[in-house]
Amino acid sequence: MSEVSTDLLRSTLKEVFGYHHFRGNQENIINNIINGKDTFVIMPTGAGKSLCYQLPAVVLEGTTIVISPLIALMKNQVDQLRALGLSAYFLNSSLSKSEITKVKKETLAGNTKLLYVAPESLTKEENIEFLKKINISLVAIDEAHCISEWGHDFRPEYRRIKTIIGDLGEMPVVALTATATPKVQIDIQRNLQMDNATVFKSSFNRHNLYYEVRPKQNIKKQIIQFLKPRKGQSGIIYCLSRKKVEEIAQFLAVNGFRAAPYHAGLESSVRMANQDGFLSEDIDIIVATIAFGMGIDKPDVRFVIHYDTPKSIEGYYQETGRAGRDGLDGHCLMFYSYNDILKLEKFNKDKSVTERENGKVLLEEVSAYAESAVCRRKQLLHYFGESWDEAECQSTAGCDACNNPPESFEGQEHMVTALKAVSETGERFGIGHLVDVIRGSANQYVLSYGHDKTSIYGKGKEESKELWSSILRQALIFEFIEKDIDNIGVLKLTGKGKDFLKSPHDIKITKPHDYSQLTRETEEE
Numbered sequence: 001m002s003e004v005s006t007d008l009l010r011s012t013l014k015e016v017f018g019y020h021h022f023r024g025n026q027e028n029i030i031n032n033i034i035n036g037k038d039t040f041v042i043m044p045t046g047a048g049k050s051l052c053y054q055l056p057a058v059v060l061e062g063t064t065i066v067i068s069p070l071i072a073l074m075k076n077q078v079d080q081l082r083a084l085g086l087s088a089y090f091l092n093s094s095l096s097k098s099e100i101t102k103v104k105k106e107t108l109a110g111n112t113k114l115l116y117v118a119p120e121s122l123t124k125e126e127n128i129e130f131l132k133k134i135n136i137s138l139v140a141i142d143e144a145h146c147i148s149e150w151g152h153d154f155r156p157e158y159r160r161i162k163t164i165i166g167d168l169g170e171m172p173v174v175a176l177t178a179t180a181t182p183k184v185q186i187d188i189q190r191n192l193q194m195d196n197a198t199v200f201k202s203s204f205n206r207h208n209l210y211y212e213v214r215p216k217q218n219i220k221k222q223i224i225q226f227l228k229p230r231k232g233q234s235g236i237i238y239c240l241s242r243k244k245v246e247e248i249a250q251f252l253a254v255n256g257f258r259a260a261p262y263h264a265g266l267e268s269s270v271r272m273a274n275q276d277g278f279l280s281e282d283i284d285i286i287v288a289t290i291a292f293g294m295g296i297d298k299p300d301v302r303f304v305i306h307y308d309t310p311k312s313i314e315g316y317y318q319e320t321g322r323a324g325r326d327g328l329d330g331h332c333l334m335f336y337s338y339n340d341i342l343k344l345e346k347f348n349k350d351k352s353v354t355e356r357e358n359g360k361v362l363l364e365e366v367s368a369y370a371e372s373a374v375c376r377r378k379q380l381l382h383y384f385g386e387s388w389d390e391a392e393c394q395s396t397a398g399c400d401a402c403n404n405p406p407e408s409f410e411g412q413e414h415m416v417t418a419l420k421a422v423s424e425t426g427e428r429f430g431i432g433h434l435v436d437v438i439r440g441s442a443n444q445y446v447l448s449y450g451h452d453k454t455s456i457y458g459k460g461k462e463e464s465k466e467l468w469s470s471i472l473r474q475a476l477i478f479e480f481i482e483k484d485i486d487n488i489g490v491l492k493l494t495g496k497g498k499d500f501l502k503s504p505h506d507i508k509i510t511k512p513h514d515y516s517q518l519t520r521e522t523e524e525e
């Protein structure tokens, strides 16, 4: 393997990239790659993942292949690298035939340090033949969560990457992502056969962001009240549909705010003008579909509002992550209604069974997050596999749940019932079924599995479905149960959960918010 000294890495950092220090784990990650090891990097957006493969690309002999699904951003990245004096190219469907020939020629001549390739270009036979002929120093797979069906951004072509790079020869592989739940992480590693990779995972806590969820009621009035004291501040409002984007942008403009719409249906000149206006501070508020934000690096976004309930916690984390990049406060406000969840579920109805089931679980997680009264930060970080003591939320920007502590009760007996439901049904079921058993439902599934014979059947019939769902979700956060990696939605006991059943102890359970009074009519005025 190549011998690269610490001095060379540091001088390259300074002389080529113009930075004085490595950030976080960058130096360890780079060393690991340079030592020829497969590497898996999980870091929040903005933490500096690109440098982790760009710097090795500079010091290693040959060409680094970067697989990235974001065609729109490839050009930006390549332009930035060229501005640093590096020879970088991209191969994707936006290039003409003669441009492709030129890129290949330069690369074959050994003149390319970084070659960005879109996954759909990577899978083309003529490109595979071309790649076989060049000296590849490293393969970087950016946005690696796209490999996983369990993620929010699955791209089928990503599944073929491993087979293709396997044919290209022996070289280290680095997979990078900003969003990976433990389940997605395992899926990525399995798919890329990177079981022996060194994993570098940074904390996902964004200490300067305040998280808040409000019921989706009188929403326009609430938005105006929220925005009034924030006039002149930069913010993003995400809506689900293009129509809603237009409507809200106009509504804000009429109310004297400098707001503009952004969605894929706008003329590209209008879209660019609005984006530029936002970056250059002529526009304070961008009202957008989730098409907006990828690669937007505006440091002083002070708030992100989700007008409509988001599709997944990962997406939500990513979108709210655009607030407070400068380290100063950011307010993340989500409007929630169960009607939105049902609407989003309908969008999935034409998809394959797996995608539909997966989409449903992602949505259930959003609804659990919104309806739960547990510290938001604790829930978000738990989602990414991190433990977090809510007592510490005070030392951050905080959240609505910690600011207004929810009602709680001593719930040892409830927890025992919930965990027994998991174990006595053979650790093969999800929340919905377990709640049915606990509440003594006589539906055909419960009866056909004989779950009416379990010791806890009907034990919780006095309490609501919402409360029992919430207790099971809190059991997940307490790490008494965990999600089965292979069977979506299925819950299993952990060692900690088994211990609790053996010797139960006092435990505080928070009551969920009651959104049942929310009807379609009250959502909007």
Ligand code: ADP
Pocket (backbone or CB within 6 Å): 019, 020, 021, 022, 023, 026, 043, 044, 045, 046, 047, 048, 049, 050, 051, 297
């Ligand atoms: P990510 O891919 O993790 O979202 P980027 O690679 O785009 O993040 O980096 C985010 C920002 O941080 C960029 O503006 C980049 O130039 C900057 N950056 C990366 N590493 C360093 C460093 N060591 N020192 C200073 N700035 C850095």
